[in-house]
Amino acid sequence: MQTPKGIVPAMHNETAAFPQDPQDHNQIDRQLLLERQKDRPFILVVTRNGHLSEHVMEYAVNVAHRLQYGILAVHVDTLPLFHDRGKRSKLFAAAMRESEALFNRKAHNKEVVVEHLGETGKIGGVVSRLCHAKKRIEFVVVDKGIRVQEVARQSPVPVFPVITTQSGQCSKTIVHNPKEKGVFAMSTTSRKRHVKNCFLFGALTSGLYAAVFVNQDAVMTYFTKGGAFALLPVATVFAVSYFHGNFTSAFWSALGIEASKKTAAQRVEADQPVKEGVVAPRPDARPRLQVNV
Amino acid sequence: MHGPISEVIQFIDLNAYTITFLFIVGFIGGLVSGFIGSGGAFVLTPGMMSLGVPGTVAVASNMCHKFPKALVGSIKRYKYGQVDIKLGLIMGVFAEIGVQVGIMLQKHILDKWGQAGSNLYVSIVFVMVLVIVGSFVMRDAVKMKQAGNESAPGTSLAKRLQQIELWPMVTLKTANLRISIWFLLPVAIATGMLAATIAVGGFIGVPGLMYIIGATSIVASATELVIAFVMGLGGTLIWAYYGMVDIRLVMIILAGSLFGVQLGAIGTTYVKDYMIKYVMATIMLIVAVSRFFAIPKYLNQLHLISLADNLENIMTKLSFAIMCFALLVGASIILASLFKARSQEKAAAVTS
Numbered sequence: 001m002q003t004p005k006g007i008v009p010a011m012h013n014e015t016a017a018f019p020q021d022p023q024d025h026n027q028i029d030r031q032l033l034l035e036r037q038k039d040r041p042f043i044l045v046v047t048r049n050g051h052l053s054e055h056v057m058e059y060a061v062n063v064a065h066r067l068q069y070g071i072l073a074v075h076v077d078t079l080p081l082f083h084d085r086g087k088r089s090k091l092f093a094a095a096m097r098e099s100e101a102l103f104n105r106k107a108h109n110k111e112v113v114v115e116h117l118g119e120t121g122k123i124g125g126v127v128s129r130l131c132h133a134k135k136r137i138e139f140v141v142v143d144k145g146i147r148v149q150e151v152a153r154q155s156p157v158p159v160f161p162v163i164t165t166q167s168g169q170c171s172k173t174i175v176h177n178p179k180e181k182g183v184f185a186m187s188t189t190s191r192k193r194h195v196k197n198c199f200l201f202g203a204l205t206s207g208l209y210a211a212v213f214v215n216q217d218a219v220m221t222y223f224t225k226g227g228a229f230a231l232l233p234v235a236t237v238f239a240v241s242y243f244h245g246n247f248t249s250a251f252w253s254a255l256g257i258e259a260s261k262k263t264a265a266q267r268v269e270a271d272q273p274v275k276e277g278v279v280a281p282r283p284d285a286r287p288r289l290q291v292n293v
Numbered sequence: 294m295h296g297p298i299s300e301v302i303q304f305i306d307l308n309a310y311t312i313t314f315l316f317i318v319g320f321i322g323g324l325v326s327g328f329i330g331s332g333g334a335f336v337l338t339p340g341m342m343s344l345g346v347p348g349t350v351a352v353a354s355n356m357c358h359k360f361p362k363a364l365v366g367s368i369k370r371y372k373y374g375q376v377d378i379k380l381g382l383i384m385g386v387f388a389e390i391g392v393q394v395g396i397m398l399q400k401h402i403l404d405k406w407g408q409a410g411s412n413l414y415v416s417i418v419f420v421m422v423l424v425i426v427g428s429f430v431m432r433d434a435v436k437m438k439q440a441g442n443e444s445a446p447g448t449s450l451a452k453r454l455q456q457i458e459l460w461p462m463v464t465l466k467t468a469n470l471r472i473s474i475w476f477l478l479p480v481a482i483a484t485g486m487l488a489a490t491i492a493v494g495g496f497i498g499v500p501g502l503m504y505i506i507g508a509t510s511i512v513a514s515a516t517e518l519v520i521a522f523v524m525g526l527g528g529t530l531i532w533a534y535y536g537m538v539d540i541r542l543v544m545i546i547l548a549g550s551l552f553g554v555q556l557g558a559i560g561t562t563y564v565k566d567y568m569i570k571y572v573m574a575t576i577m578l579i580v581a582v583s584r585f586f587a588i589p590k591y592l593n594q595l596h597l598i599s600l601a602d603n604l605e606n607i608m609t610k611l612s613f614a615i616m617c618f619a620l621l622v623g624a625s626i627i628l629a630s631l632f633k634a635r636s637q638e639k640a641a642a643v644t645s
Contacts, residue, residue: 212544219540220304226536233357233538234529240547241361248551249369252559259373259562260638 040113041136045073046151047143048123050095056143056162057103061110069138070113073103074130080120093118124154131156194254201247208243212236304539305345314344315542316549318617319358321624323550327366327557328627329573330517331495333550334359335580336616338492341542343613353532354539355492358546360525362554367518369558375511377467380502381519383474384481388494388520389527391485399490409594416591419491419584426500427577433504434570451507468508468516480505481520488524495521496577503570510569511561553624560627563634572626579619586612 045052045060052073064071075096082088100116107114119126123146131137140159142151152159212219223232252258305311318340322333334355341351370376403411451470459473480501488494495517502513532538561569586608593600600608 209544209548212540216541223538223540224304224536226534229536230530230533233533233540233543234526236540237357237361237529237543237547240544241365241551244547244551245361245365245368245555248365248555251552252555257556257559257635259559260634 039136040068040070041138042070042072042115042134044127044130044137044140044157045071045143046076046123046127046140046146047074047099048076048078048145049143050075050092051099052103053143053162054102056141057106059162060141061103061106061112064107064112065110070115071103071107072115072117072130072134072137073100074117074119074126075099076123076126077118077120078123124150127151127159128154128156191254191256194250197250198247198254201243201250205240205243205247208236208239304350304541307541307545311344312545314340315545318620319546319549320553321549321620322546323362323366323553324557324560324627325553325572325576325620325623326362326495326518326521326550327369327554328514328560329495329557329569329576329623330499330514331493331521332573332576332623333553333620334492336620337546339613339616346539346542349532349537350539350542352492353529353535353537354542354546356525356528356532357538357540358543358550360522360529361547362550363518363521363525365551366554366558367515367522369555370515370518370561373515373558373562374467375515375561376519377465377508377512377516378519379463380465380468380477380506380508381516382523383463383477384484384498384502384516385520385523387478387481388485388488388498388524391482391487391494392489392524392528393485394482395486395489398486406595409591413588413591413595415490416584416588418487420581420588422487422491422496423577423581423584426496427574427581429504430500430570431574431578434567434574437567437570451503451505454505455507465508468506468512470507472506476505484520485524488521494524496573499573510566514561514569514573556631557627560631563638564630568626568630572623575626576619576623579622580616583612583615583619586615 043060043064060071077092096118103114127140137157139157140155142159142161148159148161222229318336325332337355338351342348367376402414454476455470455472459475461474462471463474464471484494484498487497498517498520499513502508503510589600590605590609592598593605
């Protein structure tokens with residue numbers, strides 16, 4: 001595989017999701033499927049994001065399952081030389097690993113083969129290079145954030161975007177809430193930001209507490225009047241839960257105590273693996289000549 | 294009750310001991326709530342009363358601290374994808390009915406047998422519910438641990454109920470099940486009744502969600518926080534209408550409990566499914582023992598048995614101490630498993 005000067009492919013790891021499994025398949029079925037795999041055509045799935053959208057994964061897996069194709073999933077880091085001391089690249093690589101795990105899981109359920117590739121450079125260039133280097137790529141599916149024209153100009157095979165409607169699968173894509181912490185959302189949330197939030201909300205919380213406790217007498221007089229004044233304590237505790245809630249959240253994050261990273265990657269719907277029906281050979285019903293001696 | 298009656302209520306003065314006590318109990322209670330969906334509240338009411346807070350103010354302030362804590366906890370756990378909001382809201386609304394039924398029942402008992410009778414009723418309900426449900430949950434947790442199971446397979450009862458198509462059916466996406474509202478109703482009402490009686494509805498709510506509705510313990514405990522929010526908000530509005538909420542106490546408890554609830558919620562992302570059941574059952578069983586020691590006192594007050602004054606005193610103190618112990622044990626198991634799992638994950642990350 002040739003790469004443009006100065007740009008090195010980030011990583012190349014191939015994971016065939018299918019052959020690792022299953023006890024249910026006997027040896028013969030396995031061999032049959034492996035043979036069929038060898039010259040199986042591929043769907044090229046391209047993303048420039050750390051995490052490939054889930055609906056694109058699902059679409060690719062479903063089509064590949066139906067057509068008996070393999071999938072070549074490529075994460076293209078379009079800004080490999082971004083000036084942040086390699087932080088973006090590191091995050092990108094980590095996000096890519098999570099995305100790969102998720103994709104493998106989805107593909108595994110439908111027994112589709114997925115190969116993963118990490119590339120750097122321009123999307124169009126990468127697609128063109130891969131289509132020439134790896135034969136039998138039938139079509140390209142691009143993730144959100146990639147202009148179809150940009151890829152189509154250089155691609156020898158058709159290029160499809162996966163567009164979703166608001167009411168359709170879009171809801172699935174927002175599983176990766178950008179506000180979510182950790183590398184899962186390719187977020188750049190750093191400890192520094194948590195510390196900043198911690199101080200900000202800490203100050204606001206202290207302000208609120210100081211206001212209540214300094215004016216204790218007045219507060220107790222009005223807050224316990226009852227009737228419509230009931231809204232005062234309720235509103236106050238809502239304010240406390242917002243300010244103090246954010247403060248405590250940032251506090252633990254700033255200390256480095258955050259949710260398990262495994263949980264995010266494992267959140268895949270528990271689809272039952274789809275069993276590939278092995279077609280029984282058709283009985284040979286041709287007439288035969290029999291000679292009785 | 295008609296209109297505000299705050300003029301008869303005495304609010305206590307705060308000192309360093311009161312503040313520290315409430316902060317620490319708040320933190321530990323919050324930690325347990327964030328993890329198993331409820332708990333902590335049962336220590337706070339008697340705890341506040343031992344500080345000299347009048348009973349009604351203690352109950353009202355406890356209720357008022359419960360819903361913001363549940364709100365923060367459920368938002369945190371929603372981010373981890375553990376909360377079924379639809380289930381929580383439906384259950385919460387019905388649980389509110391249960392709370393009203395529970396209050397009516399309490400009033401009826403209070404009128405008939407007086408304060409001691411009412412206390413005896415509460416304690417007996419406590420012990421019975423906690424022993425029966427607690428030992429069932431514990432047995433299940435031990436079984437799951439031995440089987441090395443990570444996710445609950447769903448009980449046969451829940452599966453059978455899910456198959457019954459009785460209008461109106463609800464589809465619950467996060468909990469990943471479809472069930473008739475008629476089966477949610479009794480669980481929710483029982484949760485509300487227990488909440489009105491012993492301040493911790495979750496001891497019925499979470500096992501109900503797990504074994505009758507069929508949710509996993511992670512989803513059940515997270516959803517219980519939504520139920521607690523709805524019930525707590527409703528209850529607080531009523532108590533605040535009568536001017537019973539001491540906002541200072543509430544804010545001190547919240548100062549501690551929001552730290553705890555965040556940590557408890559983080560803890561759920563590290564542990565296996567059976568761990569939640571295990572912690573819950575442990576707390577329930579120890580609390581049952583604690584309430585068992587409270588029963589003789591009320592029997593004595595009803596002149597059903599005769600007990601020496603100092604013995605009664607010792608038993609009351611012992612009961613409260615065991616209750617605090619329950620909370621401490623729960624909190625230590627949570628913290629220990631959180632930090633153990635964290636260091637294991639870190640070690641695994643370093644080696645890979």
